[in-house]
Amino acid sequence: MTFQSRLLTLAALALVVWPVTAARAQDLPRGVIIDEVICAGDAAQSYALYLPSTYSASRPWSLLLAFHPAARGRAMVETYRAAAEQYGYIVAGSNTSRNGPWSVSGASVQAMSADLGRRFAIDAERLYLTGMSGGARVAMQVALGKNKIAGVIASSAGYPDSQPRSSVPFAVFGTAGTEDFNYIEMRRLDSALTSPHRLAVFNGGHTLPPAEVALDAIEWLELQAMKAGRRERDDAVIDRLLEKRRRLIDASTSQADTVHLLDALVADFAGLRDVSAAAARVKDLSRQPDVKKALARERADVASEARLLDEIFDLEAGLGDDRRRAESLMRLRDRLSQSARAANAATDSPARSQARRILRAVTGGAGERVRDPEYRALLEQYGLRGR
Numbered sequence: 001m002t003f004q005s006r007l008l009t010l011a012a013l014a015l016v017v018w019p020v021t022a023a024r025a026q027d028l029p030r031g032v033i034i035d036e037v038i039c040a041g042d043a044a045q046s047y048a049l050y051l052p053s054t055y056s057a058s059r060p061w062s063l064l065l066a067f068h069p070a071a072r073g074r075a076m077v078e079t080y081r082a083a084a085e086q087y088g089y090i091v092a093g094s095n096t097s098r099n100g101p102w103s104v105s106g107a108s109v110q111a112m113s114a115d116l117g118r119r120f121a122i123d124a125e126r127l128y129l130t131g132m133s134g135g136a137r138v139a140m141q142v143a144l145g146k147n148k149i150a151g152v153i154a155s156s157a158g159y160p161d162s163q164p165r166s167s168v169p170f171a172v173f174g175t176a177g178t179e180d181f182n183y184i185e186m187r188r189l190d191s192a193l194t195s196p197h198r199l200a201v202f203n204g205g206h207t208l209p210p211a212e213v214a215l216d217a218i219e220w221l222e223l224q225a226m227k228a229g230r231r232e233r234d235d236a237v238i239d240r241l242l243e244k245r246r247r248l249i250d251a252s253t254s255q256a257d258t259v260h261l262l263d264a265l266v267a268d269f270a271g272l273r274d275v276s277a278a279a280a281r282v283k284d285l286s287r288q289p290d291v292k293k294a295l296a297r298e299r300a301d302v303a304s305e306a307r308l309l310d311e312i313f314d315l316e317a318g319l320g321d322d323r324r325r326a327e328s329l330m331r332l333r334d335r336l337s338q339s340a341r342a343a344n345a346a347t348d349s350p351a352r353s354q355a356r357r358i359l360r361a362v363t364g365g366a367g368e369r370v371r372d373p374e375y376r377a378l379l380e381q382y383g384l385r386g387r
Contacts, residue, residue, distance in 0.1 A: 024311035028119075029051070030053045031053030032050075033049070033050050033074060033077050033081060034048065034079060035048055035074055036048065036240065037049045037092075038063065039111040039114070039115040039330070040118065041114055042107070044096070045107065045108055045111035045115075046095045048073035048092070048093040048095060049077065049090070049091070050077045050084055050085075050090070050091040051120075052085050052088050052089070052090070053085060055120075056121075059121060060121045060126075061121060061122060061123060062089045062127075062128065062130045063092070063116060063120075063122045063123070063127055063128065064077075064129070065092055065112060065127075065139075066080070066093040066094065066129075066131065066134030066135070066177070067091065067108075067130070067131035067132075067138040067139055068135045069099040069131075069133045069134035069135050071094065072093075073093030073094050075093070075208065076091075076094075077092070077093040079208045080130070082211055082214075083211075083214050083215040083219075084218070086218075089128075089221070097135065098134075099133075102141075104302055111152040114171045125148075126231065127148060127149050127150055128149070128151050128152070129142055129143055129149055129152045130152065131153075132157075133156045133206065134157065135159040136154040137157050137158070137159065138160075139152050139153075140154060141160040141382060144160075150170060150224075150225060150230055151224060151225075152172050152173070153173045153221075154174045154186075156175065156176055156177070156180050156186070156207070157186075158174055158189040162185060164191075164192035164193075164258055165189075165192060166195075168193070169195070171195075171196040171220075172189070172196070172197045172198075173200070173220050174190055174197070175199070175200050175202065176184045177201070177203065177205045177207040177362070178204045178205075179206075179353050179357055180204070180205055181206065182361075183201075183207065184309060186199055186303065187199070188306070196224050196227075196267075203315070205360070206360065213263050213327045218264065219241055223238070223241065223268050224268075226272060227272060242269055245261065245265045245268075245269075246265075255288070255291045256295050259286055259295065260284040262278050262279075265284055266278050266279045276332050305354055305357070308358060309361055312332065312335055312362055315328040315331050316375070319332075320372075329374060331377060332378060336359070336362070336378055336381075339382070340355070341355075341360075343359055344356070359383060365370035
């Protein structure tokens with residue numbers, strides 16, 4: 001077992017083995033965000049914290065550990081505050097984990113989990129992780145480390161190696177904006193998984209999900225916990241969430257979107273409620289020629305965007321080869337100029353969103369990735385400014 005694996009395993013176990021010290025929990029206010037809780041075992045580590053207003057050490061609580069690429073713990077906690085209050089989650093956002101060497105985030109995971117395990121009554125079956133961008137990769141890496149993690153909310157990034165997997169031992173709720181440069185990565189992650197998963201796409205860019213999507217994520221985790229036997233079945237909650245889904249389906253104006261919503265309902269409520277009618281409706285809709293065309297067009301658009309990104313990065317590699325450089329630069333100029341025209345269209349559309357995602361994906365990290373001065377000038381020329 002590597003040092004990293006040992007660290008991750010110990011970090012998760014700390015939540016289970018440390019006894020609750022009620023006095024420490026009583027020192028902290030409930031129902032408000034605390035910007036900084038210093039870890040007792042390591043004063044260099046701290047986290048933002050939200051304790052539900054009803055928190056009591058008399059019973060165990062779900063825990064959501066959160067990671068931001070710029071160590072903005074409060075931003076992570078604010079995102080899930082309302083959902084945490086409603087469903088009884090303790091939320092802790094690291095103030096030290098950030099993009100960079102794994103040792104920094106690993107130390108944060110270890111210190112936070114040990115401190116939380118000492119202070120609070122935590123349900124060992126209800127340990128969850130979430131992160132934004134590089135923070136999502138931290139969350140995924142911890143969950144993949146053979147820890148007892150029930151689920152991960154991954155926003156705008158997936159696995160630490162960016163490679164899709166067919167199955168993982170924890171539930172995955174992904175989020176991405178329509179103009180997110182990691183949109184394709186999140187689509188690939190979602191389409192490859194066969195274990196419990198869901199992807200929520202919202203209007204926006206590379207950012208934390210809005211409050212309503214954060215609530216959807218927590219509610220989805222509650223359903224998964226009931227299905228997996230991690231929490232008692234609550235028929236009132238099931239019925240309320242099922243009705244919420246049905247209202248979304250009734251309000252859908254796109255048959256392709258309706259198919260996706262029905263598919264999600266069937267997957268999420270199977271075993272909790274009779275979903276045969278929804279499954280039959282999905283089958284019927286999917287056979288209709290116009291719906292089949294719309295669904296096929298969606299798949300083709302995702303595949304086309306992925307191919308274009310792969311092509312651009314392959315052409316970038318060609319810039320280092322004197323025999324390929326001139327042609328690669330010419331083709332890169334063509335791809336970037338086409339994307340820039342679509343990205344700067346006055347009217348919002350799927351094509352504009354796709355073009356903006358491509359430009360953001362190509363220009364993101366270019367400072368470290370690109371050395372060719374002419375190509376750097378092209379990226380500066382065609383990159384999105386303030387959009």
